[in-house]
Amino acid sequence: xxxKILKPVSLFLVCSFLLLDLSVQTAKAQMVDTNTVIxxxxxxxxxxxxxxxxxxxxxxxxxxxxxxxxxxxxxxVASLSPxxxxxMANSMDQLPAGGDGVGSVVGAVVFIFVVLLITDLLGxxxxxxxxxxxx
Amino acid sequence: MIAxxxxxxxxxxxxxxxxxxxxxxTRAPDVPVRAMVAGVxxxxxxELQCGPASLAMVLNWSGVAVQPSDLSAEVYSPGLKGSLxxxxxxxxxxxxxxxxxxxxxxxxxxxxxxxxPVIVLVNLSFFWYPKWHYAVVIGFxxxxxxxxxxxxxxxREILSSRTFMNLWRRSDYWGxxxxxxxxxPVGSDEGEWLSAVAGLELTGQWQAATTGYATALKRWEAxxxxxxxxxxxxxxxxxxxxxxxxxxxxxxxxxxxxxAFNNLAHVLAEQGKQEEALTAAQRAVDLGGSFLDTFRQTLxxxxxx
Numbered sequence: 001x002x003x004k005i006l007k008p009v010s011l012f013l014v015c016s017f018l019l020l021d022l023s024v025q026t027a028k029a030q031m032v033d034t035n036t037v038i039x040x041x042x043x044x045x046x047x048x049x050x051x052x053x054x055x056x057x058x059x060x061x062x063x064x065x066x067x068x069x070x071x072x073x074x075x076x077v078a079s080l081s082p083x084x085x086x087x088m089a090n091s092m093d094q095l096p097a098g099g100d101g102v103g104s105v106v107g108a109v110v111f112i113f114v115v116l117l118i119t120d121l122l123g124x125x126x127x128x129x130x131x132x133x134x135x
Numbered sequence: 136m137i138a139x140x141x142x143x144x145x146x147x148x149x150x151x152x153x154x155x156x157x158x159x160x161t162r163a164p165d166v167p168v169r170a171m172v173a174g175v176x177x178x179x180x181x182e183l184q185c186g187p188a189s190l191a192m193v194l195n196w197s198g199v200a201v202q203p204s205d206l207s208a209e210v211y212s213p214g215l216k217g218s219l220x221x222x223x224x225x226x227x228x229x230x231x232x233x234x235x236x237x238x239x240x241x242x243x244x245x246x247x248x249x250x251x252p253v254i255v256l257v258n259l260s261f262f263w264y265p266k267w268h269y270a271v272v273i274g275f276x277x278x279x280x281x282x283x284x285x286x287x288x289x290x291r292e293i294l295s296s297r298t299f300m301n302l303w304r305r306s307d308y309w310g311x312x313x314x315x316x317x318x319x320p321v322g323s324d325e326g327e328w329l330s331a332v333a334g335l336e337l338t339g340q341w342q343a344a345t346t347g348y349a350t351a352l353k354r355w356e357a358x359x360x361x362x363x364x365x366x367x368x369x370x371x372x373x374x375x376x377x378x379x380x381x382x383x384x385x386x387x388x389x390x391x392x393x394x395a396f397n398n399l400a401h402v403l404a405e406q407g408k409q410e411e412a413l414t415a416a417q418r419a420v421d422l423g424g425s426f427l428d429t430f431r432q433t434l435x436x437x438x439x440x
Contacts, residue, residue, distance in 0.1 A: 067213030079225030097217025123298035
């Protein structure tokens with residue numbers, strides 16, 4: 001049942017999205033933009049564009065929730081291709097965000113401190129910059 | 136139960152019997168034993184700002200003068216206390232640089248040996264207490280078993296290859312090249328390079344995109360997507376003659392594909408070549424395909440002129 005509906009809905013979304021999207025990317029509507037050319041060549045165009053259409057706003061919304069300013073969130077989302085957005089939209093809450101590295105483990109209980117100290121020595125982790133792992 | 140727990144703890148601690156076997160840092164046969172990338176400036180990171188710092192290092196290496204503090208607004212997400220991989224990619228594009236992701240140690244060492252610094256995402260700790268971190272790999276010495284990185288507060292930090300692989304594995308060996316558009320990665324794949332260049336279009340970096348496509352065409356002169364990209368970005372730079380030429384090349388490569396004729400028709404119409412534009416637009420409609428509606432609109436628009 002869902003599958004039956006999905007196809008026409010997808011097609012509709014693809015078409016409406018294409019019209020929307022092209023006018024933004026290329027100066028002129030009705031010109032096929034390069035990201036579309038590539039997506040078509042990779043034969044993933046339709047699926048990814050639908051997800052991206054649904055994903056673009058979602059990703060943007062989540063970014064704002066994560067403290068990014070609204071206008072900036074829009075810019076960040078605009079700089080990503082449909083394929084990249086599609087991947088992102090599916091796992092927005094699980095993506096790693098690199099931030100650490102200065103090595104402060106304030107708040108960690110002593111046990112974790114000790115464990116990480118040992119694993120640092122073993123070369124399994126590198127939480128404390130002052131620890132040199134054994135070879 | 137207690138024995139099981141003990142075993143688990145032991146397994147975690149003993150290097151010889153780790154829970155998961157770690158692949159060694161492998162290198163393709165034609166890559167040298169040691170290499171060091173010159174000219175990568177070091178920026179010590181502020182707290183939680185390893186993303187902006189790492190990106191600033193590679194951007195400056197690539198010729199874009201920018202400070203980590205300038206990049207923070209483009210990549211850092213306060214709520215996450217960190218920077219997303221895609222934010223680094225988008226920001227590199229906004230500065231006119233090609234963001235090209237890579238995975239695995241062979242690709243990493245090959246690029247470093249070719250003189251390209253690589254941003255890597257690592258988890259300094261375990262999944263149950265993750266400390267995600269970006270650093271820039273600038274060198275390696277396989278004889279000594281060392282990887283050299285600009286990381287955190289340390290310039291040219293030396294990690295044993297084994298430690299590095301332990302940390303890098305946790306991001307599925309994710310790396311990112313940030314390159315000037317006229318420098319392709321050594322191991323570049325046509326589709327991936329073109330996708331990376333097309334990303335520049337998304338941020339309006341048309342000049343850089345043009346260079347990226349032209350660079351691709353030096354290696355893959357029969358690339359339809361590259362000619363299309365060149366046509367589109369030249370068009371956006373108001374180079375109508377150059378754009379028409381590129382789309383014409385695309386039509387020769389794929390005479391059964393309406394997309395090139397469709398875009399060519401627009402450019403010809405704008406050049407005032409009404410008759411040629413009509414022929415191209417009509418050809419696109421005749422060829423049809425999933426963009427038929429677009430092609431029809433093009434034809435109508437050309438007829439209206």
